[in-house]
Amino acid sequence: MNDAYGPVPRKEDARFIRGQGTFVDDIALPGMLHGAILRSPLAHARIVSVDATAARAHPMVVAVLTGEDLAKRGMAWMPTLFGDVQAVLATDKVRFQGQEIAFVVATDRYAARDALELISVDYEPLPPLIDALTALDPGAPVVREDLPDGNHIFDWSAGDKEATDAAFAAADVVVECDMIYPRSHPAPLETCGAIADYDAVSGKLTMWSTSQAPHAHRTLYAAITGLPEHKIRIVSPDLGGGFGAKVPVYPGYLCAIAASMETGRPVKWVEDRSESLMSTTFARDYHMHGEIAATAAGEIIALRARVLADHGAFNAVAQPSKFPAGFFHIFTGSYQIRAAHCEVTGVFTNKAPGGVAYSCSFRITEAVYLVERLTDMLARELGMDPAELRMRNLLRPEQFPYTTPAGWQYDSGDYPRALRLALDMAGYDELRREQAERRARGEYMGIGLSFFTEGVGAGPRSQMDILGLGMADGADLRVHPSGKAVLAISVQTQGQGHETTFAQLVAHELGLSPDDVEVVHGDTDRTPFGLGTYGSRSTPVSGAAAVVAARRVRERARLVAAAMFEVAPDDLEWLDGKWRVRGDPDQAYGLDEIAKAAHSTLELPGGIEGHLDASAVYNPPNLTFPFGAYICVTDVDPGTGEVTVRRFVAVDDCGVRINPMIVEGQIHRGLADGIGIALMQSIVFDDTGNCLGGSFMDYLLPTAIECPSPELGQTVTPSPHHPVGAKGIGESATVGSPAAVVNSVVDALTPFGVVHADMPLTPGNVWRAIQGRPVRTDLAIG
Amino acid sequence: MKITVTVNGTDYSQVVEPRLLLIHFLRDELRLTGSHWGCDTSNCGACVVWLDETPVKSCTVLAVMADGRQITTVEGLARGGALDPVQEAFATCHGLQCGFCTPGMIMTARWLLDHNPDPSPAEVREAISGQVCRCTGYENIVKSVLWAAKHDGDDGDDADE
Numbered sequence: 001m002n003d004a005y006g007p008v009p010r011k012e013d014a015r016f017i018r019g020q021g022t023f024v025d026d027i028a029l030p031g032m033l034h035g036a037i038l039r040s041p042l043a044h045a046r047i048v049s050v051d052a053t054a055a056r057a058h059p060m061v062v063a064v065l066t067g068e069d070l071a072k073r074g075m076a077w078m079p080t081l082f083g084d085v086q087a088v089l090a091t092d093k094v095r096f097q098g099q100e101i102a103f104v105v106a107t108d109r110y111a112a113r114d115a116l117e118l119i120s121v122d123y124e125p126l127p128p129l130i131d132a133l134t135a136l137d138p139g140a141p142v143v144r145e146d147l148p149d150g151n152h153i154f155d156w157s158a159g160d161k162e163a164t165d166a167a168f169a170a171a172d173v174v175v176e177c178d179m180i181y182p183r184s185h186p187a188p189l190e191t192c193g194a195i196a197d198y199d200a201v202s203g204k205l206t207m208w209s210t211s212q213a214p215h216a217h218r219t220l221y222a223a224i225t226g227l228p229e230h231k232i233r234i235v236s237p238d239l240g241g242g243f244g245a246k247v248p249v250y251p252g253y254l255c256a257i258a259a260s261m262e263t264g265r266p267v268k269w270v271e272d273r274s275e276s277l278m279s280t281t282f283a284r285d286y287h288m289h290g291e292i293a294a295t296a297a298g299e300i301i302a303l304r305a306r307v308l309a310d311h312g313a314f315n316a317v318a319q320p321s322k323f324p325a326g327f328f329h330i331f332t333g334s335y336q337i338r339a340a341h342c343e344v345t346g347v348f349t350n351k352a353p354g355g356v357a358y359s360c361s362f363r364i365t366e367a368v369y370l371v372e373r374l375t376d377m378l379a380r381e382l383g384m385d386p387a388e389l390r391m392r393n394l395l396r397p398e399q400f401p402y403t404t405p406a407g408w409q410y411d412s413g414d415y416p417r418a419l420r421l422a423l424d425m426a427g428y429d430e431l432r433r434e435q436a437e438r439r440a441r442g443e444y445m446g447i448g449l450s451f452f453t454e455g456v457g458a459g460p461r462s463q464m465d466i467l468g469l470g471m472a473d474g475a476d477l478r479v480h481p482s483g484k485a486v487l488a489i490s491v492q493t494q495g496q497g498h499e500t501t502f503a504q505l506v507a508h509e510l511g512l513s514p515d516d517v518e519v520v521h522g523d524t525d526r527t528p529f530g531l532g533t534y535g536s537r538s539t540p541v542s543g544a545a546a547v548v549a550a551r552r553v554r555e556r557a558r559l560v561a562a563a564m565f566e567v568a569p570d571d572l573e574w575l576d577g578k579w580r581v582r583g584d585p586d587q588a589y590g591l592d593e594i595a596k597a598a599h600s601t602l603e604l605p606g607g608i609e610g611h612l613d614a615s616a617v618y619n620p621p622n623l624t625f626p627f628g629a630y631i632c633v634t635d636v637d638p639g640t641g642e643v644t645v646r647r648f649v650a651v652d653d654c655g656v657r658i659n660p661m662i663v664e665g666q667i668h669r670g671l672a673d674g675i676g677i678a679l680m681q682s683i684v685f686d687d688t689g690n691c692l693g694g695s696f697m698d699y700l701l702p703t704a705i706e707c708p709s710p711e712l713g714q715t716v717t718p719s720p721h722h723p724v725g726a727k728g729i730g731e732s733a734t735v736g737s738p739a740a741v742v743n744s745v746v747d748a749l750t751p752f753g754v755v756h757a758d759m760p761l762t763p764g765n766v767w768r769a770i771q772g773r774p775v776r777t778d779l780a781i782g
Numbered sequence: 783m784k785i786t787v788t789v790n791g792t793d794y795s796q797v798v799e800p801r802l803l804l805i806h807f808l809r810d811e812l813r814l815t816g817s818h819w820g821c822d823t824s825n826c827g828a829c830v831v832w833l834d835e836t837p838v839k840s841c842t843v844l845a846v847m848a849d850g851r852q853i854t855t856v857e858g859l860a861r862g863g864a865l866d867p868v869q870e871a872f873a874t875c876h877g878l879q880c881g882f883c884t885p886g887m888i889m890t891a892r893w894l895l896d897h898n899p900d901p902s903p904a905e906v907r908e909a910i911s912g913q914v915c916r917c918t919g920y921e922n923i924v925k926s927v928l929w930a931a932k933h934d935g936d937d938g939d940d941a942d943e
Contacts, residue, residue: 010876013872014873015881016872016878017869017872017873017881017884018816018857018869019814019815019857021882023882025809025818026809109806109810110801187916188880188882188916189820189915190818238881239880240818240880240881240882241916241917243916273820273821273822273823274822493880495879495917496879664876665876665879665917668918668919668920668922669917672919695821695822696821696823696825696826696914697823701825701916703910703911703913703920704908704910704911704920705907705908705911707919707921710921
């Protein structure tokens, strides 16, 4: 019985609609100081000197920290989440525009900003490395002299090269393309920030911060500061979105900690929008060469990819450590492709660090884009309809569980059903007829498809970890004497509605109302250890832990109920939310009565300690593999290059939906991401390394005008290994939708002979594609 | 400079720096943290409040410009404990996720409905087009505003007028 599941209103909303949320910058502590960061205007320069004398003399300045000051504390450098190091405050040289150089602490936020102007930095400019394609050229500027390998980070490959080469050699048709997945930024509406409050008497550091992974951050802070881990408490209060931007540890957090230790007072640091866009984690920045091979009849037989990955100045990707290119090797997507091989090379450049962020499911979005663009190009080459080519090559339901050429085991799916539903909802044949009519009238309408398979819920501990921390998550469930419950979880909401969905998960297992379950999250002193909320892992991992804990409570309740009835536990059955005597179902106790008895003086059988509380740690046996079929209809003005997204049909299968209202909200968001990423969101650099996407005037986000009203459909293929059959949904639409938008625009431009155009498909870039004069979309270099 | 500003019906007299932004006056001085700072460039609208009767982006208004004037923020919208229908609508229609843009969206939506009680979806989209939401794709915000248009005057308002 799914009584607790369904579109129940969110518990979180009551505070937000009243303006009573508690975001980091809403918190003010007595005696709190404000920090501001001096950042480098240059992309690459040696630091000759930093003189903070005048800043220190400012009447409202309490402290100034430079890299040298942090070095005395052993905090000038910090580990990144991928085992590299990153400068907290630069001591030797600056490696990207916006890099942190000094930290001013003052009695108000304006004074802190004023004092930044009083710091004098003497730079010796160095030639910057901006174009990733030149990073490995002899004579290229070296970004990281501190490492033995210059600008080279890694070479990594997956799949079977020989088999793939052989399949290509035997193919009737091969299509290939260079494509850029440009650098973007997740741009949550709330920027990153923190308040560090170090209590020298107790030796305890309390840190309110915008963290998607508070437990992992605690472990990291312990390693960096030398404070023992039990003396660090991370509170991640209401977060104004995350999308991956709040997974890494940023220099500002550590500056706030060091400044609080230095001054003995709480120190707040909140970055402004430009700081956020220029210095915190970017996303994507993949330069891909893809090849697809097929028979003349349209059977896809092989896929090959070579990728150059621009990681910026430090390798600060946030992803499982055994996968330097994330999950990119899921790149065969949703198709039965027998042979596949990919090679990825990572390089340093003089740009902000990051790379895995923005709802990408650890690079699956890049992989989906590659295979979905190539599939469309192949359809054109073969003269086949792209829907027909996809239908022909999609995995069949009977092939699941399916092992891909690169070793992924997809858990469940019925792909043709999802694609058929999307085609029906869109009225695909009618759309093609309309397109033909419009073309005859000189109008440019595009119909773009994409089919994606996601892999989310990282992950099995033996294969997936971050800095050696296995990616299992915990849940603690306490049941009070009245039968009301408190669930403490290791993940937390940045808008996804955990307080509601997780209450529903527990309520469903225990015959409660979601209102009877309070969800505690985002506070390391009050919640069990876990790796945090990203990669759509909350429901697949922590949600599963919550269900396992609830089922343990239910089993304890059974023993207590058996004592109450004076029958054997086996004589009871769980039915309609109560333990009932077999054969006499009116003899029943609900959790409220059982909890009361468990806390009472009732004599309990040996081995039962009383109370019903239980906890669980969930180590997922595999990822879950949600999937979907998207169709995007666009209209393109050939005179201006302007693209209008007219319709977006999205069929998603994320297994069992616990709260369908929340699920659909997540999909709405991802479709807007697809429109934004495909059409406008791009962080571009000029040849001196100036970031040209440093404000919302330049880094454009879609508004209500650009986003159409989405048409959603669903199929439900439960995950066979998740306790309630759910799969993650948080990133599906962000992963799946950009390819549909680009396929649609390129489809619209077919009469002009355009076979590919790189994102972002701004009016300028579309117009250049129409003119047959495309330019590099990632650089603003003459 | 000394300014007197009426915020949600209460007068506040205070000495402020001439450069102090209205959003920081509201948040840091008056501790009304419902309105949020989001971008500095008037693009995102997380800071929208009403200056007298008009929605403004309070990150681009100086506090001194509000001297002698009325400010209404999301905290001042509920009347006598009863939520404004727009507030109710956002919760009913899942018009928010992280909640960061929500106060600004609600203030603009209330203004729209006060001036156009029966807007079309396109008019709603235009009204909120100067504001950014990163979570909802706007779909459920539009639905929320249309729901509020239908339910305006259902409750709460009568007792006040």
